[in-house]
Amino acid sequence: MRADLRRGRGAGLNPSSRFEPLQTIGFDDGWNDPDEILPPLKTEVQVEWARKIITRNESPDISFDRSINPYRGCEHGCIYCFARPTHSYMGFSPGVDFETRLFVKPNAAELLERELGAPSYQPKVIAMGTNTDPYQPIEREYKITRQVLEVLAKTSHPVMIVTKSALVTRDIDILAPMAKQGLAKVALSVTTLDRRLARAMEPRASTPQKRLEAIQQLNEAGIPAGVMVAPVIPMVTDMEIERILDAAFAMGAREAGYVLLRLPLEVSELFRDWLLRLFPDRYRHVMSLIRSMRGGKDYDAEWGKRMRGSGPYAWQIGRRFEIASKRLGINKSKTKLRTDLFLKPTAGGVQLSLF
Incomplete structure (x- = not known):
């Protein structure tokens, strides 16, 4: 795909969904006909009327068993995003489609109130930002994440947020009172402090400096805000681990975590294409190190590893x-x-007790 057409996008490929019976492959026919040039990519948003909003998991190597994703796809366009393959379930490509053809769930808050009000519901921390970013650019218009937080605040339900966007500071008015009760915490994901690298690797996320400033603003407002050094990419970002922690600590972060680069399914092909375009001299070395940490493969999905x-x-x-x-x-x-502060909702379609 031509660079001028994918300006501001992370992926350079748009492979067909792995579930599609027919596969399409782009190629250069050599004509370079100006009448056949496609227009620059634009973000398209579709409405998805979800039937459930709380996603459950039984993974033993993560600290939560439930999460909420207000959006499918993510305009941040992070080339390494492990959630890209999920777009195939919608019949779209995990490549450029993942960051340009997005789904919004306008009934998320209504569903959440109903699910929290179920007689069998037992409160545990709900995580947001575990698949796609709840504060990606379209959140400014749709405000689905804010609506979800309003329900969680009203019911005194705990929430943990991970994001790459400084837009999270918009919701300090909701998060600060929750944090004062011990109900909210945030982690800003900072992959690199290099603006140029960040622009190429995660083109529509907030700049590294803005994320650090968000950590400071959140902590000053009394909201525990830490840093996620994630993902760590060998020979691309791993030399910055200490600098990122130093910078985040200076902004008030007192908690931190890291995650090694994950390349499941189609993400491997997309990342390798990106690596060849940006760092052709390092390609063999980077992939060799990745495979040395993944049992000789591009990725090992084993829990704990x-x-x-x-x-x-x-x-x-x-x-x-x-x-x-x-x-x-x-x-x-x-x-x-x-x-222990959870207040079960009694509105939003929740069935009331007979007695």
């Missing part, structure tokens, strides 16, 4: 993160969110 990898290089990354965190006093203690 998928987030951290295995082997000497993965071990080194983990020790560097731990040493830097200990030096700064990060992760000495972690904010534990409360569940």
Whole structure:
């Protein structure tokens, strides 16, 4: 795909969904006919009337068992996003389609109130930002994330947010009172401090400096805001681990985590194409290191290994993160969110008790 047509987008390919019976492959016929040039890509938004909004998981290597995703697809366009393959379920490509053909769930808040009001519901922390970013650019217009937070605030339900967007500071008016009760915490994902690299790797996310400033604003408002060094990409961003932690600590972050680059399914092809375009001289070295941490493959989805990898290089990354965190006093203690304040809703279609 021509660079001028995908300006501001992460993926350079748009492979067909793996579930489609027919596969389309683009090629250059050599004519370069100006009448056949496609227009620049525009973001398209479709409405999805969801039937459920709380997603459950039983993964033993993550700290939550339920999450909410107000959107499908993500305009941030992060080339490494492990959620890209989910777009195939909608019949779209995990490539350019994932960041240009988005789905919004306008009934998310209504569904949430109904599900929280179910007689069998037991409160536990709800995570947001675990698949697609709840504060991607279209949130400015649709405000689905804000509506969800309003329901969680009204019911005193705990929430944990992960985002790459400084837009999260817009909702300080909701999050600060929740945090005061021990009901909210936020983590800003900072992959690199290099503006140019961030622009190429995650083109429509907030700049690294804006994310750091968001950490500061949230902490100053009394909202525990930490940093996620995620993903760590060998020979591309791994040399910045200590600098990112230093910068986040200076902005008030006292909690941090990291995740090794994950390349499930189609993400591998998309990332390798991006790597060849941006860092052709490093391609072999980067992929060699990735495979050394993934049992010789591009990705190993085994629980307990998928987030951290295995082997000497993965071990080194983990020790560097731990040493830097200990030096700064990060992760000495972690904010534990409360569940004992939960107030079951009685509106929004919730069936009331007969007696």
